[in-house]
Amino acid sequence: MKTVYFDNNATTRVADEVVEEIEPLFRELYGNPSSMHTFGGQIGRRIREAREQAAALLGCDPSEIIFTSGGTESDNMAIKGALAAAPNKRKVITTRVEHPAVLAVCRDLENQGYAVVELSVDKQGRLDMAELNAHLDDDTAIVTIMYANNETGTVFPIERIAQMAAGKGVVFHTDAVQAVGKSPLNLSRSSIDLLSLSGHKLHAPKGVGILYVRKGTRLVPFMLGGHQEGGRRAGTENVPGIVGLGKACELAAAHMDEENTRVRNLRDKLERAILKKCPDCRLNGDPANRLPNTCNISFEFVEGEAILLLLDKYGICASSGSACTSGSLEPSHVLRAMGVPFTAAHGSIRFSLSRYNTEEEVDYTIEKLPPIISKLRELSPFVAT
Numbered sequence: 001m002k003t004v005y006f007d008n009n010a011t012t013r014v015a016d017e018v019v020e021e022i023e024p025l026f027r028e029l030y031g032n033p034s035s036m037h038t039f040g041g042q043i044g045r046r047i048r049e050a051r052e053q054a055a056a057l058l059g060c061d062p063s064e065i066i067f068t069s070g071g072t073e074s075d076n077m078a079i080k081g082a083l084a085a086a087p088n089k090r091k092v093i094t095t096r097v098e099h100p101a102v103l104a105v106c107r108d109l110e111n112q113g114y115a116v117v118e119l120s121v122d123k124q125g126r127l128d129m130a131e132l133n134a135h136l137d138d139d140t141a142i143v144t145i146m147y148a149n150n151e152t153g154t155v156f157p158i159e160r161i162a163q164m165a166a167g168k169g170v171v172f173h174t175d176a177v178q179a180v181g182k183s184p185l186n187l188s189r190s191s192i193d194l195l196s197l198s199g200h201k202l203h204a205p206k207g208v209g210i211l212y213v214r215k216g217t218r219l220v221p222f223m224l225g226g227h228q229e230g231g232r233r234a235g236t237e238n239v240p241g242i243v244g245l246g247k248a249c250e251l252a253a254a255h256m257d258e259e260n261t262r263v264r265n266l267r268d269k270l271e272r273a274i275l276k277k278c279p280d281c282r283l284n285g286d287p288a289n290r291l292p293n294t295c296n297i298s299f300e301f302v303e304g305e306a307i308l309l310l311l312d313k314y315g316i317c318a319s320s321g322s323a324c325t326s327g328s329l330e331p332s333h334v335l336r337a338m339g340v341p342f343t344a345a346h347g348s349i350r351f352s353l354s355r356y357n358t359e360e361e362v363d364y365t366i367e368k369l370p371p372i373i374s375k376l377r378e379l380s381p382f383v384a385t
């Protein structure tokens with residue numbers, strides 16, 4: 001059975017071009033870039049090239065790129081590093097819909113005595129800019145707000161937010177893990193100070209990411225040891241990961257238009273058909289400002305996990321908004337923050353596409369999903385028959 005992979009916000013297939021680029025780094029070019037000999041030294045050049053490729057995608061200077069182990073590390077480094085650099089400031093502003101890589105850090109900071117403001121969102125997942133403005137003050141060390149939401153795809157007005165923070169002299173960090181490669185960026189012309197990205201959401205391998213640090217932004221390193229990454233992130237470099245991420249950044253720039261045309265059209269076709277063919281379902285997220293690949297739909301009166309299991313029988317991979325892996329079956333914190341009713345939040349499914357998806361896969365899913373929903377509704381104790 002063919003796999004239809006609609007879970008690209010969880011992770012993506014590594015691009016063939018990336019695999020080709022990194023294979024020799026395991027077999028032949030395995031030296032340590034810090035070595036004095038030519039064999040190791042030549043690897044340093046590959047890292048420099050990757051830094052340039054990433055800088056070209058982000059529109060920044062290569063010296064502003066720090067390679068990390070992924071989005072989680074970049075988020076941790078940005079927030080903790082900025083706070084350590086401003087020990088007299090005790091306030092952090094974030095949102096209720098961040099990824100746990102930001103939320104868990106903020107909640108830990110709260111336990112340490114920081115004042116943490118979690119901004120709320122409206123029914124479509126949008127922020128209230130006046131609320132943000134009201135909270136920005138001299139005690140604020142950092143504002144950390146995601147570029148695009150991983151569950152709903154809602155895109156925040158990041159440049160406006162960054163300018164608002166800059167206007168008050170507050171450092172601004174954005175978790176752009178889901179946005180890079182889909183939303184064009186030009187950091188040299190932006191007010192963003194710190195930006196996180198993750199390789200495995202971008203057709204690069206897992207375990208590599210980037211923290212962009214605008215020149216002049218004060219950040220205390222928290223990985224200590226060797227002098228790698230200019231002393232800002234110690235540890236022997238994940239050379240294949242870094243080289244692969246560089247190549248993936250180059251490919252992302254080349255495919256950005258396709259994400260916003262062909263992939264968007266596929267997503268729209270899938271979404272329109274589901275909303276038309278399945279009664280009692282609703283779209284979650286801001287329809288006007290959304291990633292082109294993401295679609296989050298709530299199916300009333302059915303469990304998301306049950307839908308996933310039945311889709312899985314047809315080889316269709318998606319994900320649900322309930323944290324069943326935690327054993328709690330609590331609906332997602334993002335949908336809860338948006339005020340999605342309990343019965344709808346439990347039946348939410350996220351389809352996230354990539355450039356590797358085809359129209360045939362969309363048509364196949366449109367054929368298989370509606371009977372699954374009808375069948376589950378027949379069994380549901382919540383539906384009056």
Ligand code: PLP
Nearest residue numbers: 070071072099101150175177198
């Ligand atoms: N931030 C967001 C918005 C994400 O979607 C993810 C991964 O799902 C992360 C951070 C964590 O990235 P990583 O898996 O590279 O640690």
